[in-house]
Amino acid sequence: xxxxxxxxxxxxxxxxxxxxxxxxxxxxxxxxxxxxxxxxxxxxxxxxxxxxxxxxxxxxxxxxxxxxxxxxxxxxxxxxxxxxxxxxxxxxxxxxxxxxxxxxxxxxxxxxxxxxxxxxxxxxxxxxxxxxxxxxxxxxxxxxxxxxxxxxxxxxxxxxxxxxxxxxxxxxxxxxxxxxxxxxxxxxxxxxxxxxxxxxxxxxxxxxxxxxxxxxxxxxxxxxxxxxxxxxxxxxxxxxxxxxxxxxxxxxxxxxxxxxxxxxxxxxxxxxxxxxxxxxxxxxxxxxxxxxxxxxxxxxxxxxxxxxxxxxxxxxxxxxxxxxxxxxxxxxxxxxxxxxxxxxxxxxxxxxxxxx
Numbered sequence: 395x396x397x398x399x400x401x402x403x404x405x406x407x408x409x410x411x412x413x414x415x416x417x418x419x420x421x422x423x424x425x426x427x428x429x430x431x432x433x434x435x436x437x438x439x440x441x442x443x444x445x446x447x448x449x450x451x452x453x454x455x456x457x458x459x460x461x462x463x464x465x466x467x468x469x470x471x472x473x474x475x476x477x478x479x480x481x482x483x484x485x486x487x488x489x490x491x492x493x494x495x496x497x498x499x500x501x502x503x504x505x506x507x508x509x510x511x512x513x514x515x516x517x518x519x520x521x522x523x524x525x526x527x528x529x530x531x532x533x534x535x536x537x538x539x540x541x542x543x544x545x546x547x548x549x550x551x552x553x554x555x556x557x558x559x560x561x562x563x564x565x566x567x568x569x570x571x572x573x574x575x576x577x578x579x580x581x582x583x584x585x586x587x588x589x590x591x592x593x594x595x596x597x598x599x600x601x602x603x604x605x606x607x608x609x610x611x612x613x614x615x616x617x618x619x620x621x622x623x624x625x626x627x628x629x630x631x632x633x634x635x636x637x638x639x640x641x642x643x644x645x646x647x648x649x650x651x652x653x654x655x656x657x658x659x660x661x662x663x664x665x666x667x668x669x670x671x672x673x674x675x676x677x678x679x680x681x682x683x684x685x686x687x688x689x690x691x692x693x694x695x696x697x698x699x700x701x702x703x704x705x706x707x708x709x710x711x712x713x714x715x716x717x718x719x720x721x722x723x724x725x726x727x728x729x730x731x732x733x734x735x736x737x738x739x740x741x742x743x744x745x746x747x748x749x750x
Contacts, residue, residue: 462520467500484701558720567726568601580644628655636663644673693726
């Protein structure tokens with residue numbers, strides 16, 4: 395059976411009985427085209443499955459109509475941190491509204507962060523790039539600023555030149571966690587931070603130290619634990635902490651994987667959060683079922699919303715918006731009852747699925 399003919403600008407114009415110029419301008423919401431004509435053209439384009447010819451667009455404008463998102467592959471190890479999948483969905487779904495496609499590249503542990511970004515730029519794989527795990531003087535951000543390559547970072551830097559970013563309020567989240575733990579009577583509160591010199595780790599430490607100072611609790615360097623963000627590494631690091639300091643009664647973790655590591659370490663040391671032996675605080679965007687959930691608090695930031703915000707910033711940047719107007723810091727939502735929260739999320743998802 396022969397495949398149906400591809401719908402292009404010419405066949406769409408012939409179908410509507412309009413000129414190619416009028417159809418082209420209508421698809422771009424040209425002010426010179428009547429609103430009813432714009433609506434008619436877009437409806438026909440949707441019904442017939444019209445998509446712009448990416449090759450033709452590139453030849454005319456130099457645009458690939460693609461955005462690249464880079465994720466750090468080692469973070470999707472061990473139990474698997476699937477939060478990035480929700481973020482990818484959010485980015486892709488939002489880009490589609492402006493006819494952009496998303497390509498996803500994995501940065502492996504053996505690659506430098508700059509290598510992937512440089513390849514995307516030099517090979518013209520995309521019109522812009524989204525990356526995470528930012529550092530204060532991030533070399534990828536400096537590269538993109540130097541070569542005027544549009545980018546939105548998932549995380550802040552300390553560069554003087556303004557750039558678009560979406561970030562979480564890690565300083566505020568950790569400050570809130572420590573303050574509430576102290577109100578519960580905890581005095582030896584440990585902070586788990588990732589290695590790698592990432593900017594958000596600095597914000598987390600700032601929130602931790604600020605809370606201790608405001609509460610009149612001493613700063614004890616031995617309560618700051620650092621390791622890679624894998625289950626096994628965090629389990630080993632926090633196991634060492636609990637073995638050498640039995641007075642620790644609460645741990646503020648960095649992400650979902652380090653929460654699993656803390657739980658495994660607690661069990662190995664005979665500590666039971668469900669019995670009040672140890673409070674575990676976590677941060678992340680995918681509140682999975684935990685081995686145990688009594689004594690566990692979660693600071694939630696939906697990854698899908700992160701992706702949507704990153705994509706909106708990228709589209710605005712490509713549309714000419716100034717980078718300094720595209721800087722968003724999102725607050726966390728504190729969750730003390732994970733089971734109920736997951737039930738509410740499931741109910742909400744089922745309701746959305748039933749909508750026509």
